Amino acid sequence: MPSLNRHTLHQLPERGVRVPGADRQHLTPGVLHLGLGAFHRAHQALVFDQLLQAGHRHWGVHGVAMRSTTLADALARQDGLYAVQVASQQGLHWQVPGALLRTSVAAREPEVVRQAIAAPGTRWITLTVTEKGYTSELAALLRQGLAERQQAGLPGLTLASCDNLSDNGRRLQALCTAEPGALSDWITAHCAFPNSMVDRIVPAATPERLQAARQALGLDDDGALGTEAFWEWVIERRFVDPDDGPALASAGVTVVDDVRPFEEAKLRLLNGSHSAMACLGAVLGLAVIADCIGTPAIRQFVHSLMSHEVAPHLSRRDWPAYRDALLARFGNPELKHSVHQIATDSSQKIPLRWPPSAERQLAAGQRISHLAFCAAIYLRYLRGVNELGQPYTVNDPLAEPLQALARQHAGDAAATVRALLTQPALWGPSLPQDARWTRAVQQHLERIQAVGALAALHELNAATPA
Ligand code: CS2
DSSP states (O other): OOBOSTTTGGGSOSSSEEOOOSOGGGOOOOEEEEOOSHHHHHTHHHHHHHHHHTTOGGGOEEEEESSOOHHHHHHHHTTTOOOEEEEETTEEEEEOOOOEEEEEETTTOHHHHHHHHHOTTOOEEEEOOOGGGOOHHHHHHHHHHHHHHHHHTOOOOEEEEOSSOTTHHHHHHHHHTOSOSHHHHHHHHHOBOOOEEEEOOOOOOOHHHHHHHHHHHSSBOTTOEEEESOOEEEEESOOSSTTHHHHHHHTTOEEESOOHHHHHHIIIIIIHHHHHHHHHHHHHTOOBHHHHHTSHHHHHHHHHIIIIIIGGGOSOTTHHHHHHHHHHHHTOTTTOOBHHHHHTTHHHHHHHHSHHHHHHHHHTTOOOHHHHHHHHHHHHHTTSBOTTSOBOOOOOTTHHHHHHHHHHTTTOHHHHHHHHTTOHHHHTTTGGGOHHHHHHHHHHHHHHHHHOHHHHHHHHHHHSOO
16 A cells, blocks of 8 residues: 555545645745654644644744654655544544654754754744653753854744643753853843643554554555544743744634643643553553543542542632543543553653642642542552553653562552652652651552452542542
């Protein structure tokens, strides 16, 4: 079967597949995107595609994979074209966005990336490099390119971090300007680092999805993805070119003065629930999030966690509607969002997702039973074997030391809690000192070990007032 590329684009079935309209060959990328994972390609690339279709010619993307070469090269062979399957309540439809004009791999060709940062046509850098990607290596790459812009007398750039981190724009700015000197002063004066919150559930591609693409498109597509209909991008009004705000807004992006209410609601309600279900699912041997939320005891737990332990501390007032929409999104049967994908890098994700709520509940003298259950199931998850006795891989930069502790103390809840709940990198400075917290986590872990995770969850649900 021929592959999807610019020569075969016209072979796509005419009905039901949205294809790029812009004259792509004559576009120069205005956006350099770092982190060519599934998320960007099914979220921002579609926003930029919409802007291109509306005649805003500078939103074409040069996509950079940080390390892996396979996908970047496959997409290059396909002229940056790939299909996205969108699953809504109305059914499934396919779309081929045309925003991705070029791909590179940072580890293989850092020169190309540096040149792209310094290119006169580049106006924005967007980043989805994951929580663990904000390293000195990233700072060095960005600073080299920005130094060239400074020397060439070019304008600064808007650099938008789109990772699930709180205050992500400010963090990126701090990383890029950590070294004092003329370059950092220029970056501060000429570049803009908006905070932003991005949301769309985009599972990693699977062989089944590639097969579905083949069937629907009549073409091979190594970059095919699936996602939900919902998407949200909330960005702080802080751009080098002030016209970018209205342009983005015209494509459905929400431009605001303060992203924090959106970002904290998303991190703690969506991502916090995701991490809890990921650990629970892994321990119970459930494959995907829809299986978790389809289990009544888990659904009740997640609903209660969000309503009583997380939402009270959010400034987003419309949280009940947001919560209900999330429960529906988690249940989307087409997404097949792997629990192990979400559990990946948990040590980097948990600090942003659970402790902020637990600290506030404790300070207010309110219940923490569900958040403590999250921590307990994570400790159990670290053992790397589910309740059916099947082993799984814990993918995490801290997997080795954390798993060694979890295994060393397996079966002894008090010792596990002493060893693992005292890690400030995961839980922050105050939680490990709080006896109410450690006691609650230990009790849950004891029950999980004694009766199994699902039965322990039933006990918790039964003991919780609705
Ligand atoms: C997930 C997110 O993998 C994870 O950690 O919680 O990727 C989540 O699907 C997105 O943030 C949704 O916008």
